[in-house]
Amino acid sequence: MTEEKTNTANALPDIMSMTREELKEFVVSIGEKGFRAEQLFRWMHKGAPYEEMTNLSAAFIQKLKECAQYRLPIIEQKLVSREDGTIKYLMSLVDGECVESVFMRYEHGNTLCISSQAGCRMGCKFCASTLNGRVRNLTPSEILGQVSAATHDTGERVDGIVMMGIGEPLDNYDNVIRFLHLVSDEKGLGIGLRHISLSTCGVVPGIYALAKEGLPVTLSVSLHASRDDVRSELMPINRKYPIAELLAACRHYFNETGRRVSFEYTLIEGKNDGEADAVSLAKVMKNGMRCPCHVNLIMLNEVKETGLRSAGRRNAMRFAEVLKKNGVNATIRRKLGGDIEASCGQLRLRAKGGPQKGETEDC
Numbered sequence: 001m002t003e004e005k006t007n008t009a010n011a012l013p014d015i016m017s018m019t020r021e022e023l024k025e026f027v028v029s030i031g032e033k034g035f036r037a038e039q040l041f042r043w044m045h046k047g048a049p050y051e052e053m054t055n056l057s058a059a060f061i062q063k064l065k066e067c068a069q070y071r072l073p074i075i076e077q078k079l080v081s082r083e084d085g086t087i088k089y090l091m092s093l094v095d096g097e098c099v100e101s102v103f104m105r106y107e108h109g110n111t112l113c114i115s116s117q118a119g120c121r122m123g124c125k126f127c128a129s130t131l132n133g134r135v136r137n138l139t140p141s142e143i144l145g146q147v148s149a150a151t152h153d154t155g156e157r158v159d160g161i162v163m164m165g166i167g168e169p170l171d172n173y174d175n176v177i178r179f180l181h182l183v184s185d186e187k188g189l190g191i192g193l194r195h196i197s198l199s200t201c202g203v204v205p206g207i208y209a210l211a212k213e214g215l216p217v218t219l220s221v222s223l224h225a226s227r228d229d230v231r232s233e234l235m236p237i238n239r240k241y242p243i244a245e246l247l248a249a250c251r252h253y254f255n256e257t258g259r260r261v262s263f264e265y266t267l268i269e270g271k272n273d274g275e276a277d278a279v280s281l282a283k284v285m286k287n288g289m290r291c292p293c294h295v296n297l298i299m300l301n302e303v304k305e306t307g308l309r310s311a312g313r314r315n316a317m318r319f320a321e322v323l324k325k326n327g328v329n330a331t332i333r334r335k336l337g338g339d340i341e342a343s344c345g346q347l348r349l350r351a352k353g354g355p356q357k358g359e360t361e362d363c
C-alpha cells in the first residue's frame with residue numbers, strides 16, 4: 001500500500017468503517033455492553049444522527065462523541081428530476097471534498113449510484129470525473145455513508161447499488177471490499193451482493209483479486225471500444241491491460257463466480273459508433289468472451305471540456321440491431337434524470353471553487 005492523502009482531519013476511530021465484530025470490541029473497550037454495538041451499527045447504517053438513536057443512553061452517546069468519529073456525508077445539493085423523480089446528490093466529506101450519488105427509481109426497486117474516490121486518475125477521455133485527477137480514496141464509511149445518507153433523506157430502501165459514480169472502485173480495492181461486507185450485513189442495510197454492480201475501466205489485477213473474494217457482485221466492465229488502438233486512445237488503462245487480457249480476466253471472473261459479466265459501451269460520434277465497430281464488437285464478444293455476457297449501450301453524456309459528441313439515437317438503435325443480428329445480447333440504457341445532469345462528475349466539477357487538483361495514473 002502506498003501512503004496517501006486520506007481522511008486524517010479527525011484521528012479518532014472511524015466507527016462506521018468497522019465490521020459488527022470490530023464495533024462490538026470497540027464498544028466494550030469504552031465500557032459499554034457488547035449488544036449495544038448492534039443497535040449502534042444499525043442506526044449508523046440507516047444514516048441516523050446521534051439525536052435519533054433513541055434506544056442508546058445519553059451517557060453512551062456522549063462517550064462516542066468523545067472517543068469516536070462518526071460523520072455522515074453532508075448533502076450539499078439535491079436535484080430532483082421532474083421527469084422521473086431521479087435524485088442527484090452532491091455530498092461533502094469531512095475535509096470538504098465532494099462526491100456525487102444518484103438515487104434512481106426503477107420498477108424492480110430503487111438503485112443508488114455511488115462514488116468510490118474523490119476524483120479519478122484513470123484519465124478516460126470522455127469522463128468528467130477524471131478531468132482533475134484523483135484527490136484521494138474514500139474510506140469505507142464514506143462509501144457506505146452515501147447509501148446511509150440517501151436512505152435517511154428519502155425514507156426509502158435502497159434495493160440495489162451501482163458503483164458507477166466518481167472514481168475507479170478497483171483503484172481503492174481494500175476500502176471497496178470492506179464496504180461490500182458492511183453494506184450487505186443483514187444487521188445493517190442488508191443489501192444483497194447480487195444487487196450490487198461494480199464497474200471498472202479494466203484494472204485487470206483487481207478483477208482477478210475480486211474473483212477470489214467469494215462475493216457474488218456483478219462485474220461491469222467499461223469497454224467502449226473493440227480495437228486496442230481505439231480503446232487506448234479513449235482509455236489510457238488499455239495501454240497497460242489490452243482488450244485480450246481484460247477479456248481473459250472477465251472470463252475468469254465468470255468461471256469463478258458464475259456471474260454474467262456486463263459490458264458498458266458508450267457511443268461516441270465518429271470514434272466507435274459505426275456499423276463496422278458493431279460487427280467488430282460482436283466478434284470480440286463472441287470469440288473473446290465465449291461465456292454469457294451482456295452489452296449495455298450508453299448514450300454519451302457530452303462533457304464540454306472533452307469535445308466529444310454523442311452518437312445519435314438512431315445510430316444507437318442501428319448499432320444494437322447489428323449486435324443482436326450477430327448474436328450478442330445488447331440493450332440501450334434508459335437515461336434517467338436527463339434534466340438534472342444526472343451523469344456523474346459534472347456537479348462536483350462545477351461545485352464551489354471546483355475540486356482540488358489530484359494525481360493521474362501513468363499508463
Ligand code: SAH
Binds near residue numbers: 169300
Ligand atoms: N471507473 C469505473 C466506474 C465509474 S464510471 C468505470 O470506468 O467503469 C461509470 C460508467 O460511466 C463507465 O462505464 C464510464 O465509462 C461511463 N462514463 C463516464 N463518463 C461518461 C460520459 N460522459 N458519458 C457516458 N458514460 C460515461
